[in-house]
Amino acid sequence: MIYLRTDLQTVGDAxxxxxxxxxxxxRREQALRFRHRQGQMxxxxxYLLLCEGLQKEYGLTVQPRFQIGEHGKPALLEYPxxxxxxxxxxxxxxxxxxxxxxxxxxxCIGRMNESLARHVLNEREYEQVTAAPDSDQEFTKIxxxxxxxxxxxxxxxxxxxxQLLSIYNNVDLKTEIHPEHGFVLSIARPRNLSSTTxxxxxV
Numbered sequence: 001m002i003y004l005r006t007d008l009q010t011v012g013d014a015x016x017x018x019x020x021x022x023x024x025x026x027r028r029e030q031a032l033r034f035r036h037r038q039g040q041m042x043x044x045x046x047y048l049l050l051c052e053g054l055q056k057e058y059g060l061t062v063q064p065r066f067q068i069g070e071h072g073k074p075a076l077l078e079y080p081x082x083x084x085x086x087x088x089x090x091x092x093x094x095x096x097x098x099x100x101x102x103x104x105x106x107x108c109i110g111r112m113n114e115s116l117a118r119h120v121l122n123e124r125e126y127e128q129v130t131a132a133p134d135s136d137q138e139f140t141k142i143x144x145x146x147x148x149x150x151x152x153x154x155x156x157x158x159x160x161x162x163q164l165l166s167i168y169n170n171v172d173l174k175t176e177i178h179p180e181h182g183f184v185l186s187i188a189r190p191r192n193l194s195s196t197t198x199x200x201x202x203v
Contacts, residue, residue, distance in 0.1 A: 002104065003053045006092040006181045008041055019044040024063045042088040049095045050084060057097050058082060073154040085151050091183040103152030103188040105144040109179070112139040120146065122162040137177060137184065144186035145173050152188040 016037070020028055023044055031043035054060040058079075065077040076082050085096045085104045096104040112135050117126060125142055132138035146164045149171055160167055168188075175186045 001053065001057055001097045002185075002187060003049050003095045003097070004092060004185075005045055005049050006178075006183075008038075008045065008090070008092065011041060011045075016041055016044065019048055023047060024065075026065070027063075038090060042093060046086045046088050046093045046095065049093055050086060050097075053084075053095050053097045054082070069154050071155055073151060087147075087151075087185075089183060091181050092178075092185075094185055096187055098189065100190055101152055101154075103148040103150065104186070105147035105151065106183055106185045107140050107144050107147075108183050109137050109140045112136050120161045122166075125162075125165075137179075140184040141175050141177065141186070144184050145175060145188070148173065148186040148188035 020031060020040065023031065027043070027047050031040045034040045034043060051060075051063060054064065060079070062078075064079065066074040067077045068074055074084070074086070076084065081099070083098045083100060083102050085102050087094045087104050087106045089106050089108045091108045092106055094104050094106040096102045112129065117129060117139055121129060121139075121142065129135050129138045129142065142165075146161060149164055149168050152171060153168060165173075170191050171188050172191045173186060173188050175184065177184050
């Protein structure tokens with residue numbers, strides 16, 4: 001299950017302060033380490049969106065604690081059978097919940113950088129991007145797919161970026177393009193599993 005929040009640009013200071021107050025101490029400390037308001041919002045609201053999803057899907061009402069894997073992938077300390085992944089950008093927050101491993105990535109659609117594209121795309125992907133009607137959107141789509149796969153495996157971004165989607169070809173990838181909000185979202189799961197997206201109401 002995927003939960004989305006796309007109203008970050010309209011959040012007022014009072015709502016942000018209440019969100020920070022609603023966090024457990026350790027997460028609030030993480031949020032307040034960000035000097036900029038945007039970072040604080042993404043940190044705070046991503047955790048609260050996870051909590052909403054856990055309550056709706058699993059009936060959990062306690063605020064979860066994380067344990068972090070070797071390559072930075074978080075897991076629920078008290079509920080290791082529940083898999084989740086979080087991603088956020090200026091345009092939105094995405095939380096994936098599943099009974100199986102899952103990876104998710106959300107990115108704002110931005111101008112394609114030629115040197116970055118050459119670094120992360122193989123030749124086929126590069127041709128696909130440059131031939132697309134909207135190369136910025138197409139690049140963002142492939143980038144989110146690679147990030148989602150890397151987060152699914154728990155290995156993080158590696159030196160095999162160009163061939164990442166070929167190496168992990170037993171992964172089910174779903175990509176959603178939201179031009180109205182200016183972002184692309186990809187979710188990666190073990191093959192033969194499905195997902196549903198829910199957009200949560202603003203707090």
